[in-house]
Amino acid sequence: MTLSKGFKSIMDTVKAEIWSQTTGKVALMLLILLVALGIAAAIMLPPNFVQVWNDLKPWGLKPKNVPPQWASIFGYACAPHYEVDLRGVTYRTNITGNEVVIRYILTYDFIANGYPQGIAVSIDGFSLSAAQSFKVTVNIIRPDNVKVPEVISYLTIPIGMNIRVDGALLNPDSMKLASTLVTLYPQLLTIANVYDIAMKYTIYLFSKFSNATGILPLTGTYKVEVIVSAMYSNIPTAKDVDKLITAIRSSNSFGFAIIGTCYGALGTDYRGRDLFEALFFGLPIALLIGFGTAVATTIIGLFAGLVSGYYGGLIDEFIQRFVDVLGSIPQLPILILLAVAIQQTYGAHPNKPFIMLMAILGALIVFGWGGLAIVVRSMTLSIKSEAYVEAANVVGASNWWIMRKHIIPQLLPYIAAQMVYATPSAILIEAGLSILGLQHGLPTWGGVLADARIYGNIAYWWWIFPPGIAISVTSLTFVLLGLALERIAEPRLRRV
Amino acid sequence: MTGELILIVENLKKYYMLRGSLLQTLGLSPPTYVKAVDGISFTVNKGEIFCLVGESGCGKTTTGKVIARLLEPTSGKILYKPSQTARGVLEAFNYRDEYIDIAKEYSKEVDKALRREIQMVFQDPFSSLNPRMKIRDILEEPLIIHKIGRDRMERLELITKALEEVKLVPAQEFLDRYPHMLSGGQRQRVAIARALILGPSLIVADEPVSMLDVSIRAEILQLMLEIRKSKNISYVFITHDLAVASNICDKIAVMYLGKIVEMGETLKVVNNPLHPYTKALMQAVPEPDPRNRLKFRKLDIKGEVPSAINIPPGCRFHPRCPYAMDVCKREEPLLIDVEKGHSVSCWLYMRK
Numbered sequence: 001m002t003l004s005k006g007f008k009s010i011m012d013t014v015k016a017e018i019w020s021q022t023t024g025k026v027a028l029m030l031l032i033l034l035v036a037l038g039i040a041a042a043i044m045l046p047p048n049f050v051q052v053w054n055d056l057k058p059w060g061l062k063p064k065n066v067p068p069q070w071a072s073i074f075g076y077a078c079a080p081h082y083e084v085d086l087r088g089v090t091y092r093t094n095i096t097g098n099e100v101v102i103r104y105i106l107t108y109d110f111i112a113n114g115y116p117q118g119i120a121v122s123i124d125g126f127s128l129s130a131a132q133s134f135k136v137t138v139n140i141i142r143p144d145n146v147k148v149p150e151v152i153s154y155l156t157i158p159i160g161m162n163i164r165v166d167g168a169l170l171n172p173d174s175m176k177l178a179s180t181l182v183t184l185y186p187q188l189l190t191i192a193n194v195y196d197i198a199m200k201y202t203i204y205l206f207s208k209f210s211n212a213t214g215i216l217p218l219t220g221t222y223k224v225e226v227i228v229s230a231m232y233s234n235i236p237t238a239k240d241v242d243k244l245i246t247a248i249r250s251s252n253s254f255g256f257a258i259i260g261t262c263y264g265a266l267g268t269d270y271r272g273r274d275l276f277e278a279l280f281f282g283l284p285i286a287l288l289i290g291f292g293t294a295v296a297t298t299i300i301g302l303f304a305g306l307v308s309g310y311y312g313g314l315i316d317e318f319i320q321r322f323v324d325v326l327g328s329i330p331q332l333p334i335l336i337l338l339a340v341a342i343q344q345t346y347g348a349h350p351n352k353p354f355i356m357l358m359a360i361l362g363a364l365i366v367f368g369w370g371g372l373a374i375v376v377r378s379m380t381l382s383i384k385s386e387a388y389v390e391a392a393n394v395v396g397a398s399n400w401w402i403m404r405k406h407i408i409p410q411l412l413p414y415i416a417a418q419m420v421y422a423t424p425s426a427i428l429i430e431a432g433l434s435i436l437g438l439q440h441g442l443p444t445w446g447g448v449l450a451d452a453r454i455y456g457n458i459a460y461w462w463w464i465f466p467p468g469i470a471i472s473v474t475s476l477t478f479v480l481l482g483l484a485l486e487r488i489a490e491p492r493l494r495r496v
Numbered sequence: 497m498t499g500e501l502i503l504i505v506e507n508l509k510k511y512y513m514l515r516g517s518l519l520q521t522l523g524l525s526p527p528t529y530v531k532a533v534d535g536i537s538f539t540v541n542k543g544e545i546f547c548l549v550g551e552s553g554c555g556k557t558t559t560g561k562v563i564a565r566l567l568e569p570t571s572g573k574i575l576y577k578p579s580q581t582a583r584g585v586l587e588a589f590n591y592r593d594e595y596i597d598i599a600k601e602y603s604k605e606v607d608k609a610l611r612r613e614i615q616m617v618f619q620d621p622f623s624s625l626n627p628r629m630k631i632r633d634i635l636e637e638p639l640i641i642h643k644i645g646r647d648r649m650e651r652l653e654l655i656t657k658a659l660e661e662v663k664l665v666p667a668q669e670f671l672d673r674y675p676h677m678l679s680g681g682q683r684q685r686v687a688i689a690r691a692l693i694l695g696p697s698l699i700v701a702d703e704p705v706s707m708l709d710v711s712i713r714a715e716i717l718q719l720m721l722e723i724r725k726s727k728n729i730s731y732v733f734i735t736h737d738l739a740v741a742s743n744i745c746d747k748i749a750v751m752y753l754g755k756i757v758e759m760g761e762t763l764k765v766v767n768n769p770l771h772p773y774t775k776a777l778m779q780a781v782p783e784p785d786p787r788n789r790l791k792f793r794k795l796d797i798k799g800e801v802p803s804a805i806n807i808p809p810g811c812r813f814h815p816r817c818p819y820a821m822d823v824c825k826r827e828e829p830l831l832i833d834v835e836k837g838h839s840v841s842c843w844l845y846m847r848k
């Protein structure tokens with residue numbers, strides 16, 4: 001009952017002091033939104049997301065450096081991304097001679113809205129035993145019924161007993177594809193030379209040609225034939241067919257993609273990673289850094305200041321000089337040293353990103369509480385000399401009682417405001433450190449921006465603006481909240 | 497008024513060390529002290545109102561705070577005779593003497609028992625009540641600290657009773673108010689209720705009416721007198737107002753620069769002030785009779801109170817005294833009995 005009563009009184013205060021102001025209203029709504037999104041992201045966060053994010057393999061089939069899908073509104077030529085997981089689509093099998101052949105027929109509807117970035121097959125964690133060779137071929141049958149054979153072809157032989165394919169991203173051999181196209185369409189040579197065709201093979205693969213108009217997109221349904229085959233030393237049995245199918249099914253990745261030029265809600269980075277995921281799952285991390293630092297620095301600062309101001313004497317002198325020393329140590333070089341040290345020690349450790357983040361958080365906390373401790377000390381000194389504290393002393397109140405009942409309640413509004421201000425600064429420092437190159441490897445907003453600085457380009461706006469805006473909005477939320485709380489914290493602005 | 501002593505103060509001193517020069521900090525030269533209270537002795541009878549009178553800075557509030565155990569004295573004894581209830585606790589801790597020296601430090605339990613015995617009412621009722629607490633919480637605080645009352649309901653009963661004792665009726669109306677919703681007089685009543693709620697035997701009242709409107713003063717003083725009557729409580733009443741003092745005190749001690757210069761039964765001190773300082777104080781009391789308004793009243797003393805850091809040698813009043821003699825500059829006079837129940841510390845009376 002007291003809990004609900006306490007909650008009610010907090011809600012009343014919030015309503016009376018914050019909701020009554022426009023800034024407070026905006027801040028509260030933004031805060032609720034951020035926290036809700038953060039919780040949603042934390043719940044939806046895949047368990048190994050950080051590893052996946054830092055792994056090259058899972059992003060192989062994704063388009064690289066492409067804007068979001070809605071960029072087409074602004075005139076971007078957006079070829080949609082077409083991706084098929086071959087482990088889950090229907091297929092036909094047959095045995096020809098010593099070969100087991102699995103044939104996937106896919107259909108791709110090409111609408112003339114930009115040409116795709118490329119074509120690729122990705123295979124990872126594939127293992128097949130007893131076969132003599134393993135082959136993947138991709139043929140494309142165009143809407144004009146011309147079959148372009150061996151757009152992609154890949155052949156591998158066993159090492160030892162097994163055929164293993166790991167982290168393979170199969171792309172067309174562009175010179176071979178160009179000569180195939182020239183063979184199929186001799187008139188192509190009047191428009192372009194072989195090297196041009198090889199450089200921009202997707203344009204020519206998805207176009208029709210005439211001497212009069214040059215190249216025009218050839219819209220319609222393209223049939224994609226993915227043929228996976230394995231050669232055996234003797235005539236294969238149904239068991240061998242099953243084996244190949246099982247090998248495909250149990251691989252980590254076996255996919256085909258016609259790589260588009262627009263992807264997802266917020267585009268991709270240089271590795272083809274979905275930036276929306278980084279931003280979405282970066283939110284709980286940002287909030288954790290912000291709240292974690294704010295809460296910890298506030299609690300340490302409050303108690304250090306309280307003890308310092310209330311007890312005075314040697315302990316006061318010690319805490320205050322400690323704070324002075326802490327304040328005169330530059331934070332940034334320490335953080336950089338720390339990051340380098342962790343990189344050296346835990347470079348290969350699977351939990352390195354987490355360790356690094358905790359170390360940065362720890363450093364932010366260690367350097368963050370000093371200012372609050374000084375302010376709390378001075379406020380405690382003035383409250384301590386109030387007559388009602390003396391009155392409580394006469395009554396026999398313990399020191400802890402006086403702090404709890406008389407001093408802390410008066411510090412609370414200030415503490416709340418302090419916490420609100422500490423939150424965005426921690427988020428900003430973390431982002432700043434990432435941009436400076438202290439990469440912890442977590443998909444934080446600062447981390448995304450840091451990647452953009454190194455691998456990006458000024459034209460890749462989808463890579464730069466969203467994390468920047470996310471950081472700004474989060475900071476703005478807390479700054480607005482702080483402005484709304486200022487009236488409580490600063491008695492001169494307070495209504496009487 | 498049984499004549500039984502409840503409080504015996506012996507040679508009480510309270511010095512504050514000043515943050516001095518480097519040599520002083522290093523302990524190479526003697527430190528400078530502010531001698532707020534410089535060796536005073538007096539006794540308080542059970543049920544008596546003992547007044548400490550003096551101008552600002554004479555050490556009367558410091559004396560009060562030392563007695564209320566807010567400050568630790570530099571030296572001296574404060575012997576207090578505990579009541580029957582406190583005696584039980586004290587005996588459990590092997591303090592069996594009739595008097596206990598409250599100037600010393602004691603264990604938590606003994607300390608709490610002694611705190612229940614001696615309470616304090618502060619000068620400023622606007623700052624002695626926490627503005628963020630309701631009257632109910634302010635009065636409940638001592639009960640919780642001393643674990644009086646089994647539950648909220650029982651404590652509420654005690655609080656209501658205390659409010660009724662100080663004539664804040666109906667008590668229900670005041671329970672949920674904040675201090676700023678009360679008038680000065682009402683606040684001081686709450687402060688008195690807080691002092692009374694633990695059932696003390698001695699109350700140190702530090703200028704309890706000086707911040708109140710003149711119209712309210714009499715009511716509060718009347719209330720305090722009534723409480724003394726009904727509960728047989730003793731007061732150490734600190735005031736700078738001789739008019740107030742002469743009205744309610746049984747005994748008056750006039751303080752000047754940390755010393756008692758004159759002490760005695762109220763009537764004797766007021767009607768026959770001996771010390772030049774007391775005389776000057778008496779002359780400074782406003783004259784209520786309008787017929788005397790044009791009468792020229794000459795104050796004999798000159799100058800200001802010297803700083804408590806630089807106390808004049810000899811009699812500390814001599815630089816301002818119209819009757820100062822050579823001996824006054826050299827030697828400090830002792831407090832001597834002039835008549836029964838009236839003593840003074842002045843060379844003028846030593847000769848007789």
